[in-house]
Amino acid sequence: MKGSTYRRCYCRHPETGKPLGTACPKRRSKKHGTYSIRQELPPHDDGTRRAFNRAGYETLKAAQAELDHVRALLNIPDGDDPEGIALITEMLEEVADDKSPLPDVEETRRRLNSGQELIGRLTVADWLDRWLASKRIRKSSVTRYETDIRVHLKPHIGGRRLDRLRVTHLSDMFTAISDGNAEILEQNAQRRAAIDELATVPWKGVENRARRKAMRAAIDEMPPFRRTTGAATRQRIRGTLRAALNDAMAQQIITFNPAAHVELDPARKPKALVWTDERVARWEATGEKPSPVMVWTPEQTGAFLDHVADDRLYAMWHVIALRGLRRGEACGQMWSETHLKKYALTVSTQLVQDGWDVEESDPKTDSGFRTVALDDDTVSVLKQHRKRQRAEREEWASGWVDTGLVFTQEDGSWLHPGKITDRFERLVASFGLPPIRLHDLRHGAATLMLAAGVDVKVVSETLGHSDTRITRDIYQSVFPEVAKDAAEAAAGLVPIQRKAQAKKAAKGKTDRKRKAKKKSKATKV
Known part of the structure; x- marks a missing residue:
């Protein structure tokens, strides 16, 4: 399929506003205007032509490199792979319309061969929805995942592209969650104080009733009581995201799982x-x-x-x-x-x-x-x-x-x-x-x-x-009694001289008391 590079002038007539084109007096200068490319694409099913067009290159070398990039993408599918050719063509049309950068050739080849979307526009939220819908686990576990996704993951990172999610993004998310805990505690304290104050206002009296009504209305406007997100919950949120990203890696949608590398405060389980x-x-x-x-x-x-x-x-x-x-x-x-x-x-x-x-x-x-x-x-x-x-x-x-x-x-x-x-x-x-x-x-x-x-x-x-x-x-x-027995058993294994002397002294004292007691009995007789 044909392709070409060309230089174009964008100057316009000062009175009519129409492009000057070849009539531009500066056109003969090699530094005037910019270069453009045009690459023919496979036609539509009805035979109509379509092409990849892009302008704005400062040099011919840059324009030619871009044209070569387009041709390399077109050459990824085999000639006897109409489905692959159609997918690549649609991708190039979409890239041209959005004026977005051309995707990497090898990454596009990998995505095409693995049946993935050719342009990495899948967001974290899109993938989490798809992943959750595919889970075949008990309902209570799905509910837990859904809560983590809805309450924490989507609001913080849902809009990011899945293939561009980084460890720093997750660190920022967990920092924001921790900072939000302070706000929740303050709002809970304000609501609690308002409720306690309301309890002190008497029911009787017109003024009191009006005051109580106003205070109740103010309390209703306050945020409801909420629970903070503790260390254990943050660990669970990371676990949910890590499981979802592991599945994305298994499907070759991404090559790196940032959730496996973000550091969190340890969640210490309470001891019984x-x-x-x-x-x-x-x-x-x-x-x-x-x-x-x-x-x-x-x-x-x-x-x-x-x-x-x-x-x-x-x-x-x-x-x-x-x-x-x-x-x-x-x-x-x-x-x-x-x-x-x-x-x-x-x-x-x-x-x-x-x-x-x-x-x-x-x-x-x-x-x-x-x-x-x-x-x-x-x-x-x-x-x-x-x-x-x-x-x-x-x-x-x-x-x-x-x-x-x-x-x-x-x-x-x-x-x-x-x-x-x-x-x-x-x-x-x-x-x-x-x-x-x-x-x-x-x-x-x-x-x-x-x-x-x-x-x-x-x-x-x-x-x-x-x-x-x-x-x-x-x-x-x-x-306690079991711990005491264990402590005594362990201590008894250590041969400390002081303990042996104390034990000997205690035995001698006991023997003297026993002899004195026998002597006392003999005297009485």
């Missing part, structure tokens, strides 16, 4: 702390929990189970407290997977909450599929629960919903995980025990096993952790 007498006393005085993750002592756990012994779902609290099932696992436990004669149950399904909707799902991880051993007391509790459930089934008759689950509502239908959490918190509050979350009841089961000397691998398998390191990281704290 036991409700010792000292911590309980401080909580009663201040209302503050020492840690977000708190664990009851064996005595406190026993007191709670005694308190809820008559509760309809006592068996559920018992299984979570002693065997460490997750909330969703307990709600989704099937009778067909509960083998009381074998003193075991198999965790194979769970009920998960998405918003306020509930759906059945596989366990959280592959290691979540597990068999949990049952003790005699737990088996007895489950047998009593089964008798009660059979009685409820007879009472409901045709109205009974046969879900096959161990723990259900009175009519046999699914329990709502969110309502189970609410119920647990009410039971704890009604008894006056120091507060823990329902998930902390599972933590308590782990700590009980560790305190009883159960090997950490067995504890990890019982809980459904994928790695024993997870178990160790969460449950480094154990009950």
Whole structure:
């Protein structure tokens, strides 16, 4: 196909405004005007001609280099590849219309061979939408990804071209998120102060009512209470973006994943702390929990189970407290997977909450599929629960919903995980025990096993952790008496001379007291 370079003058007649063209008196000067290129392109399907035109080159050399670039792009597809030729032609037409730079030849060849868009105009937002739509995972995980994308990723980097996303862009995004936390805290404080002030205004009196009305209107205009984006959430946002960009790399849309290289503050998981007498006393005085993750002592756990012994779902609290099932696992436990004669149950399904909707799902991880051993007391509790459930089934008759689950509502239908959490918190509050979350009841089961000397691998398998390191990281704290025994055992291995002398002196003192006591008895006789 034909192509050419030519010099053109853009001077116009001062009176008519028409281009002078060859009539321009300066045209003979080699420095006057600029160079242009024209390259014939494959014709349209109806046979009409089309071409790539571009002007404004200062030198003939620059114009020729650009023309060669266009021809190199046209030569990428083979002559017997009509689809490739059409794609390259459409790309060149689009580049010409937008007056954008010509794309790199080798990058265009790679994109054409891998079936990608030839011009890298795909934005981060476009790719995130496409990526999220392609995910075939459980609904709750999709919801989490969607929240990260909608609330954080799209507002900050959604408009950027995917192939031009850099580490600095992500660093700026996370800096902006952190700066936004200060604004959220200030707005929350202002709204809280306004609400507290409103509470001090009396209800009676015309002036007071008018004032209250004005204050309520001002509060309604304020931003609602919002949660800040903590270190753990920022790590999760990066994880979502990294997963999306990894898939883009796998499809050869990009060659570099900046999310894998951006640095964030580490998110430290809170350690489980036991409700010792000292911590309980401080909580009663201040209302503050020492840690977000708190664990009851064996005595406190026993007191709670005694308190809820008559509760309809006592068996559920018992299984979570002693065997460490997750909330969703307990709600989704099937009778067909509960083998009381074998003193075991198999965790194979769970009920998960998405918003306020509930759906059945596989366990959280592959290691979540597990068999949990049952003790005699737990088996007895489950047998009593089964008798009660059979009685409820007879009472409901045709109205009974046969879900096959161990723990259900009175009519046999699914329990709502969110309502189970609410119920647990009410039971704890009604008894006056120091507060823990329902998930902390599972933590308590782990700590009980560790305190009883159960090997950490067995504890990890019982809980459904994928790695024993997870178990160790969460449950480094154990009950005080266990820690004391461990400290004494470790200290006893160190041969310190001072300790030996003190021990010898103490033994000598004891012997002297014993001799003195014998002598006193002999004198009395």
